[in-house]
Amino acid sequence: MSKTVYIRLRHRIQSVPETSLVLADLAQIAGAENHPDLGNLKIHDVTASDRTVVVIDVMEVIRRIQQVMPGAEIQTIGPSQTVVEIVYERKKRKLVYLVAVWFLLFIGAAMAIINFHEDVSMQAVHQKLFYMLTGKKDSDPLLLQIPYSIGLGLGMILFFNHVFKKRINEEPSPLEVEMFKYQMDLDQYAAMNENKESVKKLDDH
Incomplete structure (x- = not known):
């Protein structure tokens, strides 16, 4: 048997x-x-x-x-x-490279947010909201702009579900989901192209 x-x-x-x-x-x-x-x-x-x-x-x-x-x-x-x-042994990255990359990402993210707010005229929206709530005109309504800026940062933290390396809850962030999909596509590509058993040329016997 x-x-x-x-x-x-x-x-x-x-x-x-x-x-x-x-x-x-x-x-x-x-x-x-x-x-x-x-x-x-x-x-x-x-x-x-x-x-x-x-x-x-x-x-x-x-x-x-x-x-x-x-x-x-x-x-x-x-x-x-x-x-x-x-996985090969990774070389230790120099601190200057880490600071340079962090600085570039910070400037890039800041410029993206600024350009978005300029496109949608966010300052004009805040001025109008401030006038509707208080009946006063103010070119720099900090009473709205400061809480909005804080809320924007908190919203990004909740969106990515991380505070530095600590996860807020068990729910995956949209970035993690997209990274997972990307990894699955890479694995599928490798399985189709790197697998010698599944690839056979016409002249193979």
Whole structure:
């Protein structure tokens, strides 16, 4: 009677160069109680030639399992590829670069807000609102402008759902959602273009 092994490949993992990826790194395993060393089965050696991304196909995983468990029935659940991101040691960034980037982003964001308010004539709107509320004309209605400026900053904090590195609540921010979508598109591209199992040229035999 053949034994059934269930594997579920992880969608994405991270690895460092010059390491060996075993089955337990790439997938969740069930039904291999009679073969406890199956999780230590080597699937791929990460080398410098892999560069930054390598895709492990489920067919390669199945072939490796069949080599050590010839009579096993293998059932796969979930994704058919695992995207392995190879993380190299990052060089420490100099403080001057951090300050320069922060300064450029700060100036750029400030100019964007200023230009937006100029386009919609925000100062004229504040003057009119101040006149409607108080019956007085004021070219610089600070009574409205100061709370508005504070509220604008607080609104940005709530929008991005972060105060420096601390998250306000568990709800993802729109920026995190867009970054997630972008990462999913990158993984799908890698799975289609980096996976040697899914790309076959006409002259291949």
